[in-house]
Amino acid sequence: xxxxxxxxxxxxxxxxxxxxxxxxxxxxxxxxxxxxxxxxxxxxxxxxxxxxxxxxxxxxxxxxxxxxxxxxxxxxxxxxxxxxxxxxxxxxxxxxxxxxxxxxxxxxxxxxxxxxxxxxxxxxxxxxxxxxxxxxxxxxxxxxxxxxxxxxxxxxxxxxxxxxxxxxxxxxxxxxxxxxxxxxxxxxxxxxxxxxxxxxxxxxxxxxxxxxxxxxxxxxxxxxxxxxxxxxxxxxxxxxxxx
Amino acid sequence: xxxxxxxxxxxxxxxxxxxxxxxxxxxxxxxxxxxxxxxxxxxxxxxxxxxxxxxxxxxxxxxxxxxxxxxxxxxxxxxxxxxxxxxxxxxxxxxxxxxxxxxxxxxxxxxxxxxxxxxxxxxxxxxxxxxxxxxxxxxxxxxxxxxxxxxxxxxxxxxxxxxxxxxxxxxxxxxxxxxxxxxxxxxxxxxxxxxxxxxxxxxxxxxxxxxxxxxxxxxxxxxxxxxxxxxxxxxxxxxxxxxxxxxxxxxxxxxxxxxxxxxxxxxxxxxxxxxxxxxxxxxxxxxxxxxxxxxxxxxxxxxxxxxxxxxxxxxxxxxxxxxxxxxxxxxxxxxxxxxxxxxxxxxxxxxxxxxxxxxxxxxxxxxxxxxxxxxxxxxxxxxxxxxxxxxxxxxxxxxxxxxxxxxxxxx
Numbered sequence: 001x002x003x004x005x006x007x008x009x010x011x012x013x014x015x016x017x018x019x020x021x022x023x024x025x026x027x028x029x030x031x032x033x034x035x036x037x038x039x040x041x042x043x044x045x046x047x048x049x050x051x052x053x054x055x056x057x058x059x060x061x062x063x064x065x066x067x068x069x070x071x072x073x074x075x076x077x078x079x080x081x082x083x084x085x086x087x088x089x090x091x092x093x094x095x096x097x098x099x100x101x102x103x104x105x106x107x108x109x110x111x112x113x114x115x116x117x118x119x120x121x122x123x124x125x126x127x128x129x130x131x132x133x134x135x136x137x138x139x140x141x142x143x144x145x146x147x148x149x150x151x152x153x154x155x156x157x158x159x160x161x162x163x164x165x166x167x168x169x170x171x172x173x174x175x176x177x178x179x180x181x182x183x184x185x186x187x188x189x190x191x192x193x194x195x196x197x198x199x200x201x202x203x204x205x206x207x208x209x210x211x212x213x214x215x216x217x218x219x220x221x222x223x224x225x226x227x228x229x230x231x232x233x234x235x236x237x238x239x240x241x242x243x
Numbered sequence: 244x245x246x247x248x249x250x251x252x253x254x255x256x257x258x259x260x261x262x263x264x265x266x267x268x269x270x271x272x273x274x275x276x277x278x279x280x281x282x283x284x285x286x287x288x289x290x291x292x293x294x295x296x297x298x299x300x301x302x303x304x305x306x307x308x309x310x311x312x313x314x315x316x317x318x319x320x321x322x323x324x325x326x327x328x329x330x331x332x333x334x335x336x337x338x339x340x341x342x343x344x345x346x347x348x349x350x351x352x353x354x355x356x357x358x359x360x361x362x363x364x365x366x367x368x369x370x371x372x373x374x375x376x377x378x379x380x381x382x383x384x385x386x387x388x389x390x391x392x393x394x395x396x397x398x399x400x401x402x403x404x405x406x407x408x409x410x411x412x413x414x415x416x417x418x419x420x421x422x423x424x425x426x427x428x429x430x431x432x433x434x435x436x437x438x439x440x441x442x443x444x445x446x447x448x449x450x451x452x453x454x455x456x457x458x459x460x461x462x463x464x465x466x467x468x469x470x471x472x473x474x475x476x477x478x479x480x481x482x483x484x485x486x487x488x489x490x491x492x493x494x495x496x497x498x499x500x501x502x503x504x505x506x507x508x509x510x511x512x513x514x515x516x517x518x519x520x521x522x523x524x525x526x527x528x529x530x531x532x533x534x535x536x537x538x539x540x541x542x543x544x545x546x547x548x549x550x551x552x553x554x555x556x557x558x559x560x561x562x563x564x565x566x567x568x569x570x571x572x573x574x575x576x577x578x579x580x581x582x583x584x585x586x587x588x589x590x591x592x593x594x595x596x597x598x599x600x601x602x603x604x605x606x607x608x609x610x611x612x613x614x615x616x617x618x619x620x621x622x623x624x625x626x627x628x629x630x631x632x633x634x635x636x637x638x639x640x641x642x643x644x645x646x647x648x649x650x651x652x653x654x
Contacts, residue, residue: 010358100587113601125300127287131344156472159272161377162279164343173412178271201246204340210249214256215302216292219490219506225295229288242292 002042006028009075012083013052015045016090020055029083064091073118074111076148078173085110122149126156128234130165132199138180139166140195142237148184150177158184180203205239213241244626251327252337257306258318259353261492262410262455263485267299267348267383267450270405279340280349280382281432282405287348299386300351301341306365307331309355313412313423314460315460316496318355322493331370340376342382349383349405350374356389364392364400371403388434391427395435398441401450406482409434412453414468418461421497435480451492458514459507460489460498464537465514466528473521486514511545513539523577524570535551547573548630551625558623560612562591574606 001024005011019026059068071090074082083214089109092099103109131139139161143153150170155164165180172190235241246254268286274282306328314321329337334352341347357363367386374380383404385406388397400407409431413419416428419619435452436610442450454475456468472484488506489514491499499501520526524546531545533537540548550557550573558570563584569580579602586592586600592612597604604611609628621631 013324028458035622060628068538087361099584104589104596108598109600123287126283127289127345129345133344159274159281160279161343163277164279199341204344206249206339207337208341208346210253211256211301211303212290212292212298213299214253215260215296217260217294217296217490220294220296220488220508222295224291225292226293229295229297238290 001026001064001136002028002034002047002080004042005045007031007078008047008051009072009215010049011045011047011088013076014048014056016055016087017048017051018045019087026084026087029081029087031081031083059090063100064097067093067097068114070111073115076151077114077118077148078148080114082111082114085114100114118147118149121145121147124234125149125153127228128238129153129157129168130239133201133204135196135198137164141166142170142171143168144171144236146233148173148175149169150175153177154179154184154186166232209240244385246325246327247396248333251329251333254325254327255307257304258355259302259351261317261487261490262302262351262353263296264351264385264408264453264455264483265297265299265302265452265485266406269482271382275379275381278379279339280380281642282381283382289345289347291405299348301338301349302349302351303329303334304355305331305334305352305354305363305370306357308357308366309359311423311425312357313355313426314493314498315412315422315457317492319493325428331373334370335373335378336380339378340382342380347382347645351385352391352456353387356511357368358579359395360389360391360562363394363395364389366398367368368396368403371400375403376590388438390430390434392434394437394441397437399559401438401442404450405453407434408453408455410454411471412457413461414456414463414471414570418463422460422495439480440492449479451482453481453485455485455487458511460503463533464536465510465517465539466532468535469517469521469528469532472518476521484518486511486518506611509541509622510539512571513541513545517545521587525567526571532559543629544573546571547606554623554625554628557610558612558617559610561597562587562614572607572610580605 002013003026015029018024059071071086074086079097085107089100089111092108093103093107100107103112125143125145129141129143131141134140148170150168150173152166153168157168158179161179168177169189171175171190176187177188178185230238265271266286266420267282268284270282271284272281286299288299291324292298296565299609306319307324307518308328309318312321317324327401337351342349352367354363354367357366365558367389371386374384384404385408386404387401388400388409390409411428411431412423412426417426419426435454439449443492458468468486475484477480488508488511489499489504490506491501491504494501518533521528526549532596543551550571559572561569566580567577568583569583570577582600583592583601586596590596591614594604594608594616597613608619609623621627623645
């Protein structure tokens with residue numbers, strides 16, 4: 001059976017509900033309407049909030065907090081097709097909770113690996129995000145990441161930047177984490193204009209670049225190692241790599 | 244000619260760059276609502292320089308003016324270089340602005356000796372006071388203790404900083420006398436001992452401290468170096484010892500000739516590997532190096548070399564042995580050992596299972612039994628294994644420069 005759903009977390013939970021109650025034998029799960037399966041049997045699973053809610057509350061009853069975090073993290077790996085493995089992972093967990101510790105199951109191993117990849121990306125981004133100060137003293141950062149890590153970045157910087165308002169803008173996903181005084185939330189960004197930067201911004205960028213080039217030891221130059229540690233995809237918004 | 248602030252940061256970062264410590268880890272989060280900054284337990288790397296080193300802290304000198312004349316140091320008084328200094332306020336301002344832009348985890352502050360030790364330490368403390376008290380900055384601060392400065396100044400530094408350090412510089416008193424006549428080992432270790440005493444009095448947990456040794460400027464063997472590191476770890480005096488391959492910046496009658504000297508990077512790499520074995524893998528220094536075999540092997544990593552010299556302990560059965568033994572198998576690290584422990588609860592693991600768990604068996608396969616199987620092509624003799632290891636594992640011949648923790652990028 002081929003299934004497709006709308007790509008939302010609620011949609012995926014609704015899908016689990018249908019699979020369980022109709023005892024489906026699933027072969028593929030897709031996020032979009034699949035034109036190429038036109039002659040196969042394809043079922044569109046409608047997102048149903050009450051069904052999603054039922055599934056989530058039984059997940060909470062039967063799964064540990066850590067396992068639920070794993071499921072959420074994996075779901076945020078949105079550029080990858082993880083659905084079949086995640087479905088199997090959840091079925092295994094419902095059968096017997098202990099299964100989720102057994103990394104000899106390929107799906108458990110894969111899901112745990114994907115979770116770690118998401119964590120590593122989050123951790124890298126904690127260091128590689130660059131804020132710029134705007135005219136109104138808001139700190140503004142643009143990001144483009146393989147997975148959705150916005151929530152984790154937002155929480156980290158809420159603890160870090162004190163009373164300074166900040167915005168982290170996920171360009172490709174059209175989302176922004178906005179923190180201003182007591183308000184913090186993730187918003188959709190329909191369109192945006194290039195903002196105005198504060199007067200000091202250029203000065204500190206230049207100091208940073210000078211610092212960055214001065215701390216390198218030329219006798220030990222190793223560009224390959226540097227590329228492994230900061231792959232080019234991360235450098236788009238890191239000013240030290242641009243002239 | 245008056246120097247601009249851009250000139251200053253270039254000069255003072257250049258003067259500090261030979262200090263290899265970059266870590267910002269090991270401090271529990273200390274977040275307070277509405278205040279600027281916190282620390283992250285695993286440390287965060289913000290970028291990597293063209294030599295592949297992590298940038299985590301704003302690592303600068305407050306001043307590169309120095310009254311000392313240590314032979315190996317770029318800032319020695321007899322060198323004709325541009326001299327400058329930040330004011331404490333200037334530096335605090337840069338730190339805060341770098342921090343808010345997420346360039347850094349905090350400040351790593353050191354200095355040449357201006358006028359005298361106390362005066363210098365006081366200037367460093369002033370910078371810290373501005374950050375901690377005026378701006379309520381809770382980010383990471385690592386400050387150098389100036390050997391020979393007053394005890395109450397060291398006490399204050401321990402209160403304000405997350406980590407303090409003082410560099411041993413050279414692994415023996417003899418070398419110090421040759422190259423840094425103004426310093427002695429006792430004098431260099433004194434601030435560390437003192438800092439430990441003070442923080443122990445205040446609470447149970449001593450402040451985190453580190454030191455650095457220059458490798459290859461003088462004649463000490465790896466045995467001498469690891470013995471010293473091991474003593475420093477055993478007494479729980481230090482959290483980290485850093486090794487810095489000697490980079491010739493000066494000519495001096497007691498130093499290798501500058502034009503002919505290349506930094507001994509491979510040796511440094513092997514020392515870091517050995518250091519890891521000391522700190523995390525339960526090895527003793529005299530298992531890794533011995534009075535007969537004073538230096539680490541360049542071709543094989545220290546663990547493989549140890550295993551080759553102790554073949555009577557192998558092969559081991561990965562389904563039975565304890566975590567300590569698993570971690571002694573060449574090519575199996577902490578993560579690999581954890582995976583094996585977790586997976587073998589559910590089934591008896593064979594070679595194929597190890598591959599599925601993405602555990603590299605390139606080296607390990609010669610040393611293990613898995614589900615009654617072991618590799619039969621190469622007999623368990625030192626010379627045969629050496630050849631086999633050399634040919635099938637190219638990375639032994641071309642090691643990465645550094646060992647990095649995936650999470651922190653720390654050396």
